[in-house]
Amino acid sequence: MxxxxxxxxxxxxxxxxxxxxxxxxxxxxxxxxxxxxxxxxxxxxxxxxxxxxxxxxxxxxxxxxxxxxxxxxxxxxxxxxxxxxxxxxxxxxxxxxxxxxxxxxxxxxxxxxxxxxxxxxxxxxxxxxxxxLLIKPGMVKTQQGEYYKKFTPFNKRWRAVLAQEIDVTSLKPNLFPNINPEPLPNVSLKAQDSSHYPAGEEAALSKLGQFVGHSVEVYQTGRDRPDENHTSELSAYLAIGAISPVTAARTLQQFSPEFPYGLPEGPDTWLAELAWREFYQHLMDFEPRLSKGESFQRETDSIQWRDDEKGFIAWCEGKTGYPIVDAGMRQLNETGWMHNRLRMITANFLVKDLLIDWRKGEAYFMQNLIDGSFPANNGGWQWSASVGTDAVPYFRVFNPVRQSEKFDPQGAYIRKWVKELDSVPDKHIHWPHEWLKNKSNNEYYPPIVEHKAARERFLTTFKQVKHG
Structure with missing residues (x-):
């Protein structure tokens, strides 16, 4: 046997x-x-x-x-x-x-x-x-024996459990006499070229080594800058399990003998990102209804979303007239990946500026992301839409122009993905419409919504649900 x-x-x-x-x-x-x-x-x-x-x-x-x-x-x-x-x-x-x-x-x-x-x-x-996972569901519980519904206390308890559970020993399978690999069978998948991502666990381990060796110490300050390269680029590998979060966490032990405590700011922030990943996996395990398209905050399922197919298509194609939003969506469409800050900005724009159901955006991301992970994607969209656990308060509506000025100050990220704006000066790159108005070769799109009015529309709609 x-x-x-x-x-x-x-x-x-x-x-x-x-x-x-x-x-x-x-x-x-x-x-x-x-x-x-x-x-x-x-x-x-x-x-x-x-x-x-x-x-x-x-x-x-x-x-x-x-x-x-x-x-x-x-x-x-x-x-x-x-x-x-x-x-x-x-x-x-x-x-x-x-x-x-x-x-x-x-x-x-x-x-x-x-x-x-x-x-x-x-x-x-x-x-x-x-x-x-680093910590399996059921091991991170409140004093009442319930699962955590907020990330901050989850993270605190998760780390306490991790301190007891983390093992420095690598799990390596036993060796048997080697065999000749047989070619994989021909399977006709609906595939899109992913060759810009080297495949396999050795590639993942190499990326991990590069990140921990060169970037993790500036991760806390640099992770929100899409115009700079300070992320680990490991999400696609984690999504299909080409690397284990245990392996990732183990590399952080070098930064503190009291791991998971005492870490410098950058490694500590990255460990928190691994904790977010586990938080959403645990939630999926405890709340099956999240797999059925239901909001964690039940009352928000009665929100009257707008039926705006034209607006949705403009968002999908990166033609909203908001440069930072369009840059993010074009990066997603072209590469299958989007910087996390841009995921938040684009999601916030779809839900709160266009008042379009977050589930449509959730599905579109999954249909295009190389690192598509249902728990993380669902959790991120519910957070952005203010309908999930630990969600951003509904009255916090990102101003896409302010976000752009803060996180892409010279517009380098925008220019990379929105070629129509290549010649726009830094001063105007975040809101180029006045500058472009008299340019005969203007090929950029007019804004599909006025942010201030859209914000008020969203707040009015959401208040009816939250406060009756």
């Missing part, structure tokens, strides 16, 4: 709890990955993410072969076929124990429960682990 590992959003060999445990045997485990393109489409997976995932699988296939583990790929289309596919796999390869790392959105949890029931009937033990 043999063991097997079922890969999902954990496409790595280092610090992969399920893989590590599956290799604690004298016989090499089998490995399987199930392609579920129909369900991925329903979940709005971006074509560029699918391409990145497939390229990562190709690297993983070679790494596993070097460990003596064969990776099987099966295209089943939908989550609903997972139980049958794994039953057949376990029978074919004489598997009596299947390992996997948990996922926390509702469809994934339902899939895993169904798989567990199917395999249990066949006498196959299913072993679930939490190798994609």
């Amino acid at each position: 043999k063991k097997a590992i079922w890969f999902r959003s954990d496409l790595r060999t280092l610090d992969n709890e399920a893989l590590y445990l599956a290799t604690q045997s004298e016989v090499a485990p089998e490995a399987i990955f199930l392609v579920c393109e129909d369900t991925w489409q329903c979940h709005h997976w971006a074509p560029i993410k699918q391409d990145f995932l497939w390229r990562t699988l190709e690297v993983l296939n070679e790494k596993l072969a070097a460990l003596g583990i064969k990776l099987h790929i099966k295209n089943i289309g939908k989550f609903s076929k997972t139980g049958g596919a794994l039953r057949e796999f376990c029978k074919t390869h004489n598997i009596n124990k299947l390992y996997f790392n948990a996922e926390y959105a509702l469809d994934e949890k339902n899939r895993d429960r169904a798989v567990t029931a199917v395999l249990k009937n066949d006498g196959v033990e299913v072993s679930k682990h939490h190798g994609n």
Whole structure:
């Protein structure tokens, strides 16, 4: 009898709890990955993410072969076929124990429960682990035994648990006699070229090393500047599990012997970003309704959003007439990624300036992001729309021009993505319309909304929901 590992959003060999445990045997485990393109489409997976995932699988296939583990790929289309596919796999390869790392959105949890029931009937033990988080759901609780609904107290308690749980020892799978990797099967995915992101865990570890070695110490002050490069660029790798948050956190231990306490400002701020990631995963686990398109603040589901398809398309295409908003959306459309400050600015603009349902923006981001992670994307959009847990107060409405002046002061980011504004002087770059008015070659778009009036419209609409 043999063991097997079922890969999902954990496409790595280092610090992969399920893989590590599956290799604690004298016989090499089998490995399987199930392609579920129909369900991925329903979940709005971006074509560029699918391409990145497939390229990562190709690297993983070679790494596993070097460990003596064969990776099987099966295209089943939908989550609903997972139980049958794994039953057949376990029978074919004489598997009596299947390992996997948990996922926390509702469809994934339902899939895993169904798989567990199917395999249990066949006498196959299913072993679930939490190798994609530093701290698993249920370990960060209030004194009343409830989950945290605000990030700040969550972060404080999360760090206390982390101080007890963090292990400096890397989880490395056992080695077996190596085998020759077989080419992955031909699977026709709706893909978009992701080659500007090198694939695989070695690439992720290299990016981590570069970031921690050169940028993390200025992360706190530089992370909000889209015109500068101070982010880790690891989000796409974390989303598909090419790197573990445990690996990421371990690299921060060098900055403080009291880790996770006593960190300098930059590393401490980046650790908080890892905590935000876990906060949203925990929320997904405790609140299944978040997977159903519901707002965390239930009363806000009665907001009367505007039906403005023209405005939505202008936002999607980066043609709103607000340079910083347009720059962010064009970066997303061209590269599959957007700087986090711009995610907040563009989301705020869609919801609060255009009064368009945040769910439309949430879906559009997922359809285009190489790092699309449902819990993080959902949490970020609910935060921006002031409908989620720990959300920005509804009366805080970003002024896109002020945001632009503050975070892209010379307009370098705007000019990179909004080519029509290339010749606009710094003084006018954040609001170029007066300067462009008399230019015969003006190709930029007029503003689709007046911010001050739009702000008042949003506040009036939201007050009716919040205060009756």
